[in-house]
Amino acid sequence: MSVPTIKTGRRDFLKTSGLATLGLLIGLDAEAKPKNLSRSKAIPSDIEINTFILIRPDNSITIINPRPCMGQGTIQSVPAMIAEELEIDLASVKIIQSDGKRKYGAQTSGGSTSIRNLWLPLRKAGAATKEMLVRAAANRWNIAIDLCYASNAKVFRKDTNASLTYGELVEDASKLDMPTEPILKKKHEFKILGKTTKRSDLAERTTGKAVYGLDVEVPGMVYACILHSPMIFGKLISFDDSETKKIPGVLHVLRCERAMIYRTTDSVAVIASNWWAAKKGRDVLKATWDHSGLDKTLHNEEYFGRCYKAAQSEGIRFEESNDFSAKFNAATQKLDVSYETPFLSHVPTEPENATAHVKPDGTVELWAPLQGPGETLEEVSKYLGIPTVKIKIHVVLMGGSFGRKAYMDFIKEACFLSNKIKLPVKVIWTREDHIRQGPYRPGMVSHMQGFVEEGKIVGYHHHVIGESILGQVFQGLEDDQPEPWIGGEASVQTNKYRFKEAHKVSWTNVKTEIPIMWWRSVNASNLGWGQECFIDELAHLAGKDPLQARMEIIEDERFRKVLNTLAEKTNYDQKLPEGSGRGIAIVNSFGSTVACSITVSKFGTGVKIDKAVAVIDCGMYVNADTVKAQTEGNIIMGITAAIKPGIVFKNGVCQQSNYDNYPIMRISEAPEIEVFVMENEEAPGGVGEAGLPPVAPALGNAIFAATGVRVRKLPVNIGDVNSR
Amino acid sequence: MASYKINVNQKVYNLKADPDVPLVWILRDYVGLKGTKFGCGIATCGACTVHLNGKPVRSCQLRISAVPANAEFTTIEGIGEKSLHAIQRAWNELQVPQCGYCQSGQIMSAVALLKKSPDPSDEEIDAAMNGNLCRCGTYDRIRKAIHLAAKLENNLQSSIKK
Numbered sequence: 001m002s003v004p005t006i007k008t009g010r011r012d013f014l015k016t017s018g019l020a021t022l023g024l025l026i027g028l029d030a031e032a033k034p035k036n037l038s039r040s041k042a043i044p045s046d047i048e049i050n051t052f053i054l055i056r057p058d059n060s061i062t063i064i065n066p067r068p069c070m071g072q073g074t075i076q077s078v079p080a081m082i083a084e085e086l087e088i089d090l091a092s093v094k095i096i097q098s099d100g101k102r103k104y105g106a107q108t109s110g111g112s113t114s115i116r117n118l119w120l121p122l123r124k125a126g127a128a129t130k131e132m133l134v135r136a137a138a139n140r141w142n143i144a145i146d147l148c149y150a151s152n153a154k155v156f157r158k159d160t161n162a163s164l165t166y167g168e169l170v171e172d173a174s175k176l177d178m179p180t181e182p183i184l185k186k187k188h189e190f191k192i193l194g195k196t197t198k199r200s201d202l203a204e205r206t207t208g209k210a211v212y213g214l215d216v217e218v219p220g221m222v223y224a225c226i227l228h229s230p231m232i233f234g235k236l237i238s239f240d241d242s243e244t245k246k247i248p249g250v251l252h253v254l255r256c257e258r259a260m261i262y263r264t265t266d267s268v269a270v271i272a273s274n275w276w277a278a279k280k281g282r283d284v285l286k287a288t289w290d291h292s293g294l295d296k297t298l299h300n301e302e303y304f305g306r307c308y309k310a311a312q313s314e315g316i317r318f319e320e321s322n323d324f325s326a327k328f329n330a331a332t333q334k335l336d337v338s339y340e341t342p343f344l345s346h347v348p349t350e351p352e353n354a355t356a357h358v359k360p361d362g363t364v365e366l367w368a369p370l371q372g373p374g375e376t377l378e379e380v381s382k383y384l385g386i387p388t389v390k391i392k393i394h395v396v397l398m399g400g401s402f403g404r405k406a407y408m409d410f411i412k413e414a415c416f417l418s419n420k421i422k423l424p425v426k427v428i429w430t431r432e433d434h435i436r437q438g439p440y441r442p443g444m445v446s447h448m449q450g451f452v453e454e455g456k457i458v459g460y461h462h463h464v465i466g467e468s469i470l471g472q473v474f475q476g477l478e479d480d481q482p483e484p485w486i487g488g489e490a491s492v493q494t495n496k497y498r499f500k501e502a503h504k505v506s507w508t509n510v511k512t513e514i515p516i517m518w519w520r521s522v523n524a525s526n527l528g529w530g531q532e533c534f535i536d537e538l539a540h541l542a543g544k545d546p547l548q549a550r551m552e553i554i555e556d557e558r559f560r561k562v563l564n565t566l567a568e569k570t571n572y573d574q575k576l577p578e579g580s581g582r583g584i585a586i587v588n589s590f591g592s593t594v595a596c597s598i599t600v601s602k603f604g605t606g607v608k609i610d611k612a613v614a615v616i617d618c619g620m621y622v623n624a625d626t627v628k629a630q631t632e633g634n635i636i637m638g639i640t641a642a643i644k645p646g647i648v649f650k651n652g653v654c655q656q657s658n659y660d661n662y663p664i665m666r667i668s669e670a671p672e673i674e675v676f677v678m679e680n681e682e683a684p685g686g687v688g689e690a691g692l693p694p695v696a697p698a699l700g701n702a703i704f705a706a707t708g709v710r711v712r713k714l715p716v717n718i719g720d721v722n723s724r
Numbered sequence: 725m726a727s728y729k730i731n732v733n734q735k736v737y738n739l740k741a742d743p744d745v746p747l748v749w750i751l752r753d754y755v756g757l758k759g760t761k762f763g764c765g766i767a768t769c770g771a772c773t774v775h776l777n778g779k780p781v782r783s784c785q786l787r788i789s790a791v792p793a794n795a796e797f798t799t800i801e802g803i804g805e806k807s808l809h810a811i812q813r814a815w816n817e818l819q820v821p822q823c824g825y826c827q828s829g830q831i832m833s834a835v836a837l838l839k840k841s842p843d844p845s846d847e848e849i850d851a852a853m854n855g856n857l858c859r860c861g862t863y864d865r866i867r868k869a870i871h872l873a874a875k876l877e878n879n880l881q882s883s884i885k886k
């Protein structure tokens with residue numbers, strides 16, 4: 001499957017699709033209602049019409065995918081929702097990636113929203129299109145609509161079995177009105193959705209043919225390697241490029257800037273005819289920086305010190321049922337402990353890169369692995385002061401992202417440099433740039449208090465402490481305001497646990513200059529650790545089995561089913577051999593619930609991870625295999641986050657730089673994995689992130705079960721669980 | 725700048741480059757074969773794995789001037805050119821890739837493993853594949869797919885013998 005980027009406007013769309021004659025063109029309006037655009041005089045380059053489906057007289061079908069693919073499979077799962085209702089075979093469809101223009105609506109792959117938000121609009125568009133084609137056939141045959149049905153891009157008549165292809169019907173259909181309330185299929189009628197489908201885009205990822213950002217080549221392009229400050233926010237005083245200029249291939253040495261969302265930092269770019277020369281030139285560049293103060297503010301110990309101090313005082317109350325403190329003070333069986341999660345780097349295997357061409361005629365072309373073409377278009381337009389209509393974005397495959405490629409600093413660097421020299425410039429970061437420059441998942445502390453009565457967990461307080469993405473990056477958090485993003489699972493309202501006596505959630509914003517950002521599953525990965533390990537601790541305090549103790553405080557049937565399924569699939573009742581331990585955890589995030597079980601066995605002074613099992617309830621879903629693959633990936637990334645080094649700033653400098661000192665899990669450490677997907681008819685939940693949060697606590701609880709050591713601070717050294 | 729001649733996928737390329745340019749960039753930007761990826765530059769991720777006379781090497785570590793005269797390189801583009809290699813078929817069958825960026829390197833290591841050991845154990849797989857990182861976390865499928873590929877190959881061999 002080839003994935004070219006769509007051109008602007010309907011005319012261009014038709015041209016891109018090689019269309020000579022008009023076909024049937026269907027889009028969504030601003031309310032996400034399907035619209036027939038075939039006859040529309042107005043070319044839908046205006047903002048409120050999204051074009052999504054084009055069927056041509058030769059029966060070829062094109063679908064727009066508005067959600068970039070970073071490995072999570074949107075390239076297949078998004079068009080599948082249309083194909084299901086339209087009754088077409090996905091394999092025969094041409095899929096085009098949208099380019100950020102507003103007519104495609106929101107286009108960011110992020111927050112696990114692609115399926116959740118498009119589930120109804122795209123299915124409706126497919127169903128309405130099918131109904132028009134069926135009506136056109138019925139008219140042609142002069143028979144009643146219910147004597148016709150659609151299948152495999154054809155309409156059949158039930159009596160004679162005669163058929164017409166969609167292509168043969170598009171002209172008639174294009175003159176019909178769009179049904180406003182098309183009938184959607186029931187789950188049991190699905191042929192594509194909810195099944196295990198092969199991703200047709202994977203074949204080119206096994207032959208080296210898939211084109212990622214790093215592979216983009218534009219005629220006349222030059223390469224840039226950029227020197228950022230060793231203490232991220234250092235101010236450039238001066239630089240000496242005499243050695244750099246001696247390197248063959250080096251063309252320019254320019255002052256550059258890194259435009260982060262909330263502040264801009266200084267840098268120096270070396271531009272060369274090939275990237276290696278640019279990198280060599282960068283490595284011998286001598287720059288002097290003003291680092292004053294940064295040695296103190298970019299410093300983990302200092303930050304976590306303040307976090308733990310905050311744990312000793314009251315935070316800002318987020319929610320509270322009953323008077324927690326009074327009840328906690330009066331309680332006899334109680335616990336008061338703190339949990340810690342480290343800063344983490346995203347380390348997608350493909351480093352940051354972007355190719356930009358700011359042309360002398362004032363237009364811009366951009367090729368980059370990016371999560372949000374819509375935001376990128378707006379941001380680049382603002383940054384360069386060039387209207388969006390003059391900017392064309394080519395979305396190319398991301399070699400992983402996990403949140404990093406939604407941050408547009410590296411894209412703006414390419415724009416900045418190309419704007420200076422008006423040539424196409426490709427910026428490539430090294431792995432060291434990626435790890436040392438951030439942004440990172442925030443390190444956080446969860447201060448937990450809880451009490452039990454008569455063998456039941458009845459009181460619980462989660463005090464969330466740390467830097468806020470909303471506050472630091474988006475400058476949108478008042479000092480006296482609790483972080484609204486900690487809601488979700490941590491909230492009293494939506495937490496699956498019901499605590500009979502008292503439940504409290506509070507927040508303290510401990511600020512830091514260490515730059516933070518979204519990282520797969522965002523705060524859920526920090527908060528899940530404290531919550532699910534602490535529930536385990538309280539269960540032991542209550543003298544209960546951790547599963548049973550959880551069941552006693554979960555009322556909602558959907559959560560109970562997930563836990564029961566996990567118990568069943570892991571033979572929970574069976575005793576494990578001596579020296580082995582099992583830990584469980586369950587977290588609801590991004591509209592889905594995942595329960596995870598990890599078994600470990602004692603190995604010297606540490607443990608070995610034997611097996612991980614996950615049960616995911618994501619409501620209705622598109623592709624069972626993609627759900628499993630994402631959950632498997634979340635298990636590996638979740639264990640990595642728990643057992644491998646975090647990011648540590650010391651006196652202003654990030655101590656990690658590449659995989660040698662920032663290792664991630666390798667195959668020899670990867671446990672056997674099993675994933676089970678719950679079947680129900682609930683609305684779809686997120687799939688890309690929900691699997692991660694329960695992994696670390698399941699592991700922590702397993703370590704406790706096997707060794708009796710309660711780990712509260714991540715990362716844990718599983719080679720020696722007593723080491724700190 | 726110096727002139728070099730390299731043999732990649734049984735084609736000879738003549739090029740001019742600085743002596744210290746690593747092979748990964750020679751392949752990608754001079755020869756134009758972009759299937760080989762860059763991930764770390766220090767031999768820790770395996771994204772740049774290619775075969776040098778049939779053995780897997782990290783192309784980020786080999787400077788063009790140090791390429792032996794008899795060197796024949798195979799890159800991902802040279803695997804399964806005519807019909808897909810059993811490893812690629814198994815990769816497709818078990819839907820191994822997620823983002824796919826690491827998979828060129830994974831496949832190069834796996835192809836070399838199967839050549840050396842037609843029916844590898846889990847331990848052999850772990851040892852041979854340990855230099856290839858996958859941030860998307862496809863390890864469990866990689867292990868299964870190598871076993872499947874071994875089976876596909878063995879079936880093929882025995883049917884040829886028959």
Ligand code: FES
Pocket residue numbers: 761762763764765766767768769770771772773782783784785
């Ligand atoms: S790029 Fe060569 S091993 Fe990572």
Ligand code: FES
Pocket residue numbers: 071349399400821822823824825826827857858859860861862
């Ligand atoms: S598939 Fe994405 S890094 Fe391996």
